[in-house]
Amino acid sequence: MASAPLAGIRVVDLSRVFAMPFAASYLADMGAEVIKIDTCDTRFMDTTRILNGPYPDNEPGELYWEQGGTFQTLNRGKRSLTLDLRSEAAIEILKNLVRLSDVVMENFTPRVMQRFGLDYASLKSVKPNLIMVSNTGYGHSGPWSNFGAMASALEPTHGSGAFTGYLTPETNGQPASAEVPNKIGNSYTDFLASLTAQLAVLASLMHRARTGRGMWIDLAMYQVGVSFLGEGVLDYAFNKRRTRRMGNRDDGMAPHGCYPCHGEDEWAVIAVRNDAEWKSLCRVMEQPSLATEHRFGNTESRLRHQGELDDIVSRWTSTLGQYEVMESLQAVGVPAGPVLNAKGLLTDPHIKARGLFERVEHPPETGLGHRAYLGRGWKLSDSEVRMGGPAPILGEANEYVLGEVMGLDDAATRSLREAGAIGETAAGARVPEVPSLERQVELGWTVSYDPDFQRILRDSGQA
Amino acid sequence: MALGLLEGIRVLDMGPEIAAPFCARLLADYGADVVKVEPPGEGDPARLTGPFAGDEPHPEKSIPFLYLNTNKRGVTLDISCESGREVWSGLLREADVVVHGFSPQEAESLGLDYDLLAQVNPGVVATSITAFGLTGPYRDFSATDIVICAMSGLMYHSGDSDREPLRNSLNQSLYVAGANSAVATVAALFHRMSTGIGQQVDVSAVECLSTHLVQAVPFYDYMGAIKGRRPVRGSGFEELMPARDGYVVPSVQGSQPWSTVAELIGLEALQQEKFESGAGRVEHGEELKALLIEGLATWDRKPLFQASGERRLVFGMAQDAGDLFDCPQLRERGFYVEVDHPAAGVAKYPGMGPTLSEGPFEVRYPAPLLGQHNREVYGEELGYSKGQLTALKESGAI
Numbered sequence: 001m002a003s004a005p006l007a008g009i010r011v012v013d014l015s016r017v018f019a020m021p022f023a024a025s026y027l028a029d030m031g032a033e034v035i036k037i038d039t040c041d042t043r044f045m046d047t048t049r050i051l052n053g054p055y056p057d058n059e060p061g062e063l064y065w066e067q068g069g070t071f072q073t074l075n076r077g078k079r080s081l082t083l084d085l086r087s088e089a090a091i092e093i094l095k096n097l098v099r100l101s102d103v104v105m106e107n108f109t110p111r112v113m114q115r116f117g118l119d120y121a122s123l124k125s126v127k128p129n130l131i132m133v134s135n136t137g138y139g140h141s142g143p144w145s146n147f148g149a150m151a152s153a154l155e156p157t158h159g160s161g162a163f164t165g166y167l168t169p170e171t172n173g174q175p176a177s178a179e180v181p182n183k184i185g186n187s188y189t190d191f192l193a194s195l196t197a198q199l200a201v202l203a204s205l206m207h208r209a210r211t212g213r214g215m216w217i218d219l220a221m222y223q224v225g226v227s228f229l230g231e232g233v234l235d236y237a238f239n240k241r242r243t244r245r246m247g248n249r250d251d252g253m254a255p256h257g258c259y260p261c262h263g264e265d266e267w268a269v270i271a272v273r274n275d276a277e278w279k280s281l282c283r284v285m286e287q288p289s290l291a292t293e294h295r296f297g298n299t300e301s302r303l304r305h306q307g308e309l310d311d312i313v314s315r316w317t318s319t320l321g322q323y324e325v326m327e328s329l330q331a332v333g334v335p336a337g338p339v340l341n342a343k344g345l346l347t348d349p350h351i352k353a354r355g356l357f358e359r360v361e362h363p364p365e366t367g368l369g370h371r372a373y374l375g376r377g378w379k380l381s382d383s384e385v386r387m388g389g390p391a392p393i394l395g396e397a398n399e400y401v402l403g404e405v406m407g408l409d410d411a412a413t414r415s416l417r418e419a420g421a422i423g424e425t426a427a428g429a430r431v432p433e434v435p436s437l438e439r440q441v442e443l444g445w446t447v448s449y450d451p452d453f454q455r456i457l458r459d460s461g462q463a
Numbered sequence: 464m465a466l467g468l469l470e471g472i473r474v475l476d477m478g479p480e481i482a483a484p485f486c487a488r489l490l491a492d493y494g495a496d497v498v499k500v501e502p503p504g505e506g507d508p509a510r511l512t513g514p515f516a517g518d519e520p521h522p523e524k525s526i527p528f529l530y531l532n533t534n535k536r537g538v539t540l541d542i543s544c545e546s547g548r549e550v551w552s553g554l555l556r557e558a559d560v561v562v563h564g565f566s567p568q569e570a571e572s573l574g575l576d577y578d579l580l581a582q583v584n585p586g587v588v589a590t591s592i593t594a595f596g597l598t599g600p601y602r603d604f605s606a607t608d609i610v611i612c613a614m615s616g617l618m619y620h621s622g623d624s625d626r627e628p629l630r631n632s633l634n635q636s637l638y639v640a641g642a643n644s645a646v647a648t649v650a651a652l653f654h655r656m657s658t659g660i661g662q663q664v665d666v667s668a669v670e671c672l673s674t675h676l677v678q679a680v681p682f683y684d685y686m687g688a689i690k691g692r693r694p695v696r697g698s699g700f701e702e703l704m705p706a707r708d709g710y711v712v713p714s715v716q717g718s719q720p721w722s723t724v725a726e727l728i729g730l731e732a733l734q735q736e737k738f739e740s741g742a743g744r745v746e747h748g749e750e751l752k753a754l755l756i757e758g759l760a761t762w763d764r765k766p767l768f769q770a771s772g773e774r775r776l777v778f779g780m781a782q783d784a785g786d787l788f789d790c791p792q793l794r795e796r797g798f799y800v801e802v803d804h805p806a807a808g809v810a811k812y813p814g815m816g817p818t819l820s821e822g823p824f825e826v827r828y829p830a831p832l833l834g835q836h837n838r839e840v841y842g843e844e845l846g847y848s849k850g851q852l853t854a855l856k857e858s859g860a861i
Contacts, residue, residue: 005654022677030650052678058686069681120820137777139818142795147772152701153712153779157768161703161710162783163632166622181703181710181781184631185620185693191675195642196816202649203493207468207821209656215468216820223798224816226787228638230530236784237810238516238526243783248609248630251513256609258618258627265691267628269613326604335605339613339628341620341689342679348614353599356670357680374680377640377671378647379596381577382662383654437688443745444624444694446682453687462684 002384004031009205010405012098013037013078014106014118016046018151019190019221020135021074023197024105028077029376030385032103035401036078037094038394039085040423042430048074049394050432056368058437065426066366066393073373076360077388079397082422085116090421094118096406099126102208103201107135110145120216129214131204133197139220149221151187158225160184163232167247169307176307178245192228193221254302255281255309258339259317261325265447267339268317268325278302280332285316343450346372347460357462362390372462395424466815466822467494472652475500475554476535477563477575478507481634482592482668484531485641486562486648491534492815492824498840499532499831500554503539503861506833507532516807522833523806529830533802533812537831538840539861543573547860553845555583560648562590564637567602577663586661588651592644596667606669611636615672620679624692640668698744699752703781708763712779713755714771715744723774727767730758797823804829837861 009032013024021036028034042050048071053060055067065071081097083090095118098104104123106113113119113134120132134140137149155161161181169176197219204215226233235241248257248269255278256271272278275298282291290312296302302309317325322338329336338344345351358375362368373387402408402416416422440446450456457463472495476487484499484507491497501507509531510522517524540554541547551574555561563575570576570591580589591597594606609630612618617636622629644666651662679690693702703710715724721740725733732754737743744751759767764780771778782790788811793799796818799811807829814824841847841861855861 003654003658005650018677026646054678054682054685054688056685058688069685070678073677073681138792139796141818142792144772144792148717148775148777149779150714150716150777153714153716153777155779156703156710156712156781157779159782159784159787160631160635161781164621164629166626166629182622182629183693183703184617184635185622186617186675186678188631188635188675191639192642192816195639195646198646199489199493199642199649200817200819202646202653203468204819206649206653206656209653213821218818218820219816220796220818223793223796223818226793226798226813227816228635228642229633229784229787230813231527232633233784233787233813234526234530234810235514236788237812238807239514239518240785241514242785244514245632248627250607250609253607258609258613258630260627267613267619269609269618269630271607271609273607330601330604333605335607335610337604337606337610337614339619340616341691342616342676342683343689344619345616345673345676345680346683350595350599350601351670351673354596354667354670356673371681372684374674374676375670376647377643377668377674378664378666380647380651380654380662380664382660383651385650437686440688444691444696446688447624447691448689450683450687450689453683456687457684 002382004384006030006032009033009103010101011035011103011105012101014104015135016107017048018074018187019193020105020107020133020197021046021048022190023194025074025076025078026198026376027201028388034078035097035397036075036080036392038080038082040082040394040425040427041084042426042428045426053434055434058434060431060434061367062431063365064431065429067368072371072391075391076373078392079400080392080395081397081401082395082424084421087419087421089416089419091116091118093402095123095126097401098123098130100405101127102131104130104132105197106133109136109148110140124214129208129212131201131208131215133201133217133219135193135197135219135221137220138222140218151189151221154189154221154225155183156181158189158222159229159232160188160225162243163229163245165245165247167249178247189221189225193219193224196224249306252299254299254306255313257310259314261317261320261322263321266322268322269337269339270313270325270329271335273335274299277334280334281329284328284332346457346462352461358387360387360390363393394426395422398422398424466492466819466825468821469493469495472496472559473498473557474560474562475558477561478509479564480507480509481527481531481637482640482644483562483564484509485638486590486592486644488531488534489642489645490560490648497535498836499535499537501537501539501833503541503834503859506539521806529804529807530812532830534827535831536828536836536840537834538837539834541860544858544860546855546858550841550855550860552583555580555587558584558587559652560588560590562592562644562648564592566593567597581661584661586655586659588648588655588661588664590644590648590664590666592640592666592668594668596670597665608634608636611668611672615669616676616679617672620690620692622692624694628692636668636672640666640671643671696748697752698748699755700744704755704759706759706762706764706767710781711759711764711767713759714777714779717775717777719774719776724776727770727774727776728755728758729761730754733758800824800826802826802829805832834861
């Protein structure tokens with residue numbers, strides 16, 4: 001049987017919110033033992049445990065901090081140790097745990113880690129070959145080093161808005177332009193930082209295996225974001241070009257865009273790369289005469305007539321479903337596909353065949369049953385990589401970590417519990433009030449909802 | 464000290480375009496010895512992709528190519544012709560990683576499918592990056608960046624709720640696929656250290672982007688709700704809003720009370736109790752948005768961003784490439800590194816995302832000229848004689 005790449009690697013995960021918890025859960029998928037440092041005090045809890053939801057059927061239960069779907073996705077396969085980091089005893093336990101671990105991941109601001117005495121220099125003195133990721137908005141050096149950050153505000157700050165934005169169509173001979181920046185959505189920068197952290201940790205593990213040396217990874221999300229837009233910044237370095245927004249168009253393909261389909265908020269994209277594909281599109285649209293029209297004869301001339309082309313293509317797609325557009329054009333080799341939403345992904349036959357979603361069984365007290373979670377975009381043929389289980393119940397590994405891993409006896413564990421340094425129940429918990437789904441639709445938080453979603457998921461083999 | 468985390472790992476970057484070269488570039492930045500293998504003649508099609516340095520179309524001046532291939536050496540080789548195949552076997556036997564971005568059909572016709580690679584080098588980690596992966600009903604479908612963005616689910620959530628979904632630009636799907644590939648490849652390399660086995664890495668660009676939907680998927684899976692694009696009706700917080708000289712993202716996140724936010728923006732009318740809670744800001748969203756626009760109109764982006772950071776708030780601002788290039792934060796962190804390229808000239812290039820304690824990012828090679836290292840790699844490393852190299856050149860293999 002195949003083994004897991006990171007079997008035997010222990011990770012202490014002090015991180016919160018999205019980027020680093022997600023990175024650590026990937027390390028868990030790869031076989032690392034990831035110990036999430038939780039806390040019982042809801043004021044200091046990882047915000048995804050208590051703020052993000054979504055809850056089963058939109059009804060948070062008594063143990064709502066175990067029930068958030070986003071929290072579950074970002075923390076699957078981990079263990080949970082609760083520590084109140086304000087106590088010296090907890091800091092001491094943490095340091096002893098780091099001594100027995102390989103990797104530490106955290107995303108506090110520099111001053112918090114120093115205050116706790118958990119900065120890299122301090123931890124290195126207990127674990128000389130430690131690999132540690134310190135994730136911040138802007139990095140541990142430089143004039144912005146103490147600025148906090150959230151991905152949704154970081155994304156345009158690191159330049160994505162300079163390259164993303166709607167086109168205002170051409171009018172009265174004015175060419176189409178895109179003056180207003182837009183956002184990619186979904187806290188894009190978090191995922192870039194998550195990937196960058198995973199790669200840096202894996203490369204550092206290779207390095208440590210060969211040299212015995214540790215590593216401190218100063219991960220600035222801002223800097224990471226710019227590294228994914230490097231060609232845009234290099235264009236400025238060479239040509240002083242500041243932005244290049246083009247809506248859904250492309251400077252080397254036409255027609256190219258996102259077109260309305262038959263249903264409500266249903267769209268398909270099409271990208272015509274060359275003249276042969278243009279002729280194929282015309283045949284599929286049953287408008288063969290377009291293929292011989294001189295003004296659409298080559299890419300250059302089609303780029304000059306994109307407004308007109310978009311109208312022609314939109315008229316055709318409006319009569320079809322998004323999958324019909326995909327099937328008819330893919331049959332003749334033209335790149336095209338549906339704009340899928342989460343429901344579309346969960347019900348798509350290819351995604352199902354690929355096994356992107358993995359089913360996880362939850363402990364009964366969570367009331368979650370079995371659920372499908374997003375796995376990884378890659379597969380290894382001869383290593384075992386998979387979700388090891390659900391996100392951990394608060395403090396479920398207290399006994400395991402303190403006893404089995406660290407060798408504390410029962411009396412010591414008991415006195416820690418009595419002193420409030422560890423625990424298994426949330427303090428200050430108050431079941432959140434969530435707006436009804438009808439209200440969420442009114443507010444624009446959701447587009448719509450399917451009361452029979454469980455049946456839809458079952459029919460697609462995802463429930 | 465140069466960054467040598469992956470020192471001694473030989474990577475063959477077979478291209479084309481963005482995803483596989485970006486994967487190989489990341490490995491190169493960590494110290495791997497990356498040889499870019501291009502078809503003789505025109506080379507990697509990325510060489511024809513603009514914009515170009517000096518806006519002058521030239522195969523050695525493509526800006527995407529320069530960015531994606533810095534820190535690599537380059538050779539030319541026709542791996543499908545007979546004399547080229549023998550050279551290819553020699554290269555492959557010495558390789559730890561082969562990474563390519565060809566479709567399953569193209570890879571098979573080039574002889575890059577895993578079974579063939581493993582016959583020559585059973586220990587190789589062979590990374591294939593495709594839109595849909597190597598299995599499943601869509602495996603042979605055609606795709607470009609916008610198709611990947613659409614089918615991943617990311618695009619549906621990008622843009623405004625009252626308009627069409629919006630593609631995020633600069634081929635982000637292919638960069639994200641490249642970075643995922645680097646993660647998976649190094650995981651396989653690390654595993655090989657203990658097991659000795661090579662393997663195939665099958666990366667789907669669509670699925671790489673799908674993993675960003677950590678909110679939208681549970682929304683459906685937990686309660687049947689479809690999360691859409693950003694509502695245009697909200698209070699304006701966490702969104703791009705106009706300031707005097709461009710756009711900013713005002714934010715209430717960051718654990719500071721509302722009064723700090725209102726005080727920063729500096730408009731008296733914002734200091735109202737009804738705006739203090741999240742629920743209140745939702746309920747009075749339209750009124751708040753109008754006040755916010757009024758307040759932001761007195762601010763330029765950078766002073767507002769600076770003042771926000773000093774108050775421990777987390778506002779953002781829309782920066783363009785020029786802002787990023789001149790950014791004092793990136794400059795002080797040594798992010799930009801000067802590179803002297805024989806055809807494109809000297810420029811400061813963006814460096815690595817993370818900053819590592821073992822040493823600064825270093826540029827060992829500018830992006831290779833087409834076939835620049837043929838003699839070095841084939842002659843000095845594989846032992847081909849001058850005469851043999853001439854014969855290979857005449858046959859069109861290199």
